[in-house]
Amino acid sequence: MGYRHGQAYADQIPELAEERVRLSSDKKWTGRTLARAEVLALGRACLPYHEAYAPALMAELRGMSQATGVGLPELVILNGFTDFIDTVYNTDPVVQSSPAPAHPGADNCTAFIVSPDATVDGYGFYGQTWDMHDTATPFVILLRGKPAGGLSFLTMTIVGCVGMIGMNEAGIAVGVNNILGGDGQVGVTWPFVVRQVLAQDNIDAALACITEAKLAGAHNYMLIDAHGRGYNVEAMASRCHVQEVAHGSMVHTNHCLLPRNIEVERERLPQSRLSSETRLSVAQNRLDSGHITLDDLVALTRNHDASSGICVHAEEPMWIESCSAAIMRPATHEMWAVWGNPCQNEYERFAV
Numbered sequence: 001m002g003y004r005h006g007q008a009y010a011d012q013i014p015e016l017a018e019e020r021v022r023l024s025s026d027k028k029w030t031g032r033t034l035a036r037a038e039v040l041a042l043g044r045a046c047l048p049y050h051e052a053y054a055p056a057l058m059a060e061l062r063g064m065s066q067a068t069g070v071g072l073p074e075l076v077i078l079n080g081f082t083d084f085i086d087t088v089y090n091t092d093p094v095v096q097s098s099p100a101p102a103h104p105g106a107d108n109c110t111a112f113i114v115s116p117d118a119t120v121d122g123y124g125f126y127g128q129t130w131d132m133h134d135t136a137t138p139f140v141i142l143l144r145g146k147p148a149g150g151l152s153f154l155t156m157t158i159v160g161c162v163g164m165i166g167m168n169e170a171g172i173a174v175g176v177n178n179i180l181g182g183d184g185q186v187g188v189t190w191p192f193v194v195r196q197v198l199a200q201d202n203i204d205a206a207l208a209c210i211t212e213a214k215l216a217g218a219h220n221y222m223l224i225d226a227h228g229r230g231y232n233v234e235a236m237a238s239r240c241h242v243q244e245v246a247h248g249s250m251v252h253t254n255h256c257l258l259p260r261n262i263e264v265e266r267e268r269l270p271q272s273r274l275s276s277e278t279r280l281s282v283a284q285n286r287l288d289s290g291h292i293t294l295d296d297l298v299a300l301t302r303n304h305d306a307s308s309g310i311c312v313h314a315e316e317p318m319w320i321e322s323c324s325a326a327i328m329r330p331a332t333h334e335m336w337a338v339w340g341n342p343c344q345n346e347y348e349r350f351a352v
Helices: 002-008 012-023 036-053 055-068 072-079 081-089 134-139 190-197 203-211 270-287 294-301
Strands: 111-114 125-133 140-145 153-158 165-168 173-178 219-224 230-235 240-245 249-252 320-329 334-339 348-351
Touching: 002 055, 012 036, 012 055, 012 072, 012 134, 036 055, 036 072, 036 081, 036 190, 055 072, 055 190, 072 081, 111 173, 111 219, 111 270, 111 294, 125 134, 125 173, 125 219, 125 294, 134 140, 134 320, 153 190, 153 334, 173 190, 190 203, 190 219, 203 219, 203 230, 203 240, 219 249, 230 249, 240 249, 249 270, 270 294, 294 320, 294 334
Parallel strands: none
Antiparallel strands: 111 125, 111 249, 125 320, 140 153, 153 165, 165 173, 173 219, 219 230, 230 240, 320 334, 334 348
């Protein structure tokens, strides 16, 4: 699988890997200034944790490496860039005084679970925008996979990355939005966690893939199954909190909501905090009324009502945009996905 993925994108994967290694050396993103050799050494140190956590996914990376010539440390950095930033930030050998606030480009997604009782048709949904620096948009793909002896899956991802947002044939859906951890460590990055979730046939096993991992950095994970059971997991590298979403809707953006996690959250720029808080409020207001339909969720991802809308457009100086979005209905095994900015492109329907 990894070899075929690498063959299909043999030109783009080295380009994206090089960009993300370079950004991992940039103090504006990581809070530290590192040489390339130091960045790659940290990536290499993460490899044994990925191997222990998911050997089959490491085999995929090795196949991708063989097809592209990109080294395994570079591929781990490409995959887990927004976790790897936390690792760089909090690794002792690179500690410096007065680290820079986190770059807002790492934290602009808006994610939501809608329970069955809050929908018109009685089926639960998961959805989100995926926001990043606008240079990432050309690399967005939808990947269909069928591991030998495993479950078929769909994942919206980027070239060279094993998975970011997806659903499997058992009706397990998973997505993420980045939060900014000051407690990063050498460990497992979030795309491996997403793909391990998609290898499970029940939500309890899927949840354990998050709570039992030695995470490299901070992300908020959302899970929902075909029966409408949902969980929100605000996971830092050193701690996590699991919240069941049994009724109504749950929204998460890019700031920690729990005091215990706020303790280890990185400093952020004021406009970044305002964006996260505004998007959270807008999405909550839109979903609180219940009687939600697919069209309502599509409209939510295209929202421009607030000064900091859910549908983000690239503007200087940060050039962050909604590179894609996805909405999934696990009970019917359907995914609606859009490449590029949701308000400028049409959703397409897929099934797994």
